[in-house]
Amino acid sequence: DAGVTQSPTHLIKTRGQQVTLRCSPKSGHDTVSWYQQALGQGPQFIFQYYEEEERQRGNFPDRFSGHQFPNYSSELNVNALLLGDSALYLCASSFGWGVQETQYFGPGTRLLVL
Amino acid sequence: SQQGEEDPQALSIQEGENATMNCSYKTSINNLQWYRQNSGRGLVHLILIRSNEREKHSGRLRVTLDTSKKSSSLLITASRAADTASYFCATDDKRGGSGGSNYKLTFGKGTLLTVNP
Numbered sequence: 001d002a003g004v005t006q007s008p009t010h011l012i013k014t015r016g017q018q019v020t021l022r023c024s025p026k027s028g029h030d031t032v033s034w035y036q037q038a039l040g041q042g043p044q045f046i047f048q049y050y051e052e053e054e055r056q057r058g059n060f061p062d063r064f065s066g067h068q069f070p071n072y073s074s075e076l077n078v079n080a081l082l083l084g085d086s087a088l089y090l091c092a093s094s095f096g097w098g099v100q101e102t103q104y105f106g107p108g109t110r111l112l113v114l
Numbered sequence: 115s116q117q118g119e120e121d122p123q124a125l126s127i128q129e130g131e132n133a134t135m136n137c138s139y140k141t142s143i144n145n146l147q148w149y150r151q152n153s154g155r156g157l158v159h160l161i162l163i164r165s166n167e168r169e170k171h172s173g174r175l176r177v178t179l180d181t182s183k184k185s186s187s188l189l190i191t192a193s194r195a196a197d198t199a200s201y202f203c204a205t206d207d208k209r210g211g212s213g214g215s216n217y218k219l220t221f222g223k224g225t226l227l228t229v230n231p
Binding site for chain 2: 004033035037039040041042043044045048056058088090092102103104105106107108110
């Protein structure tokens, strides 16, 4: 039973560029959430997808956008990268909408913006 | 914004000792979860305690929840070197909306636990 997978594991970009991160949820899960974790901080909620729609969004600018595909996998896109976007990006999956289920996290993608 | 705040920020103990970490939060919750993170990698779910529960056990882990004080504690008994990691508490943030509601997790800054062999 595969857990949550993310790609790539590491990424280096320069300011102003755009980046796409990918996530495949745990088998049987249909809800995907994205979090940003800066060094020395706890993860911060970016947004959540269910049935290919963004259901909730945290306090992040419109430069952060996402998508969920029919197979429940998801992408996180960040445009016009800033130095402050350097962080570990975590994807979490869970099952169902309107139920309180444990979120399972992937290993993360470490993004460095130069 | 961070909801949960862990205390202490760092804890260093010897193998075999017990480790206790505390978490305080600000708003009403539906549940509280504890996660472990090794060296900036992915988060591993440890335990979930619901707002109507006061104590929960899982192996060497014991979690308590005091909703009147808006606080939780995580106790790791008979610690091992492999328990060295950062520990985070995370509270839900249930939102209503059309089609039902779901929750997002709001994390604290974590406690860095070092278990010395």
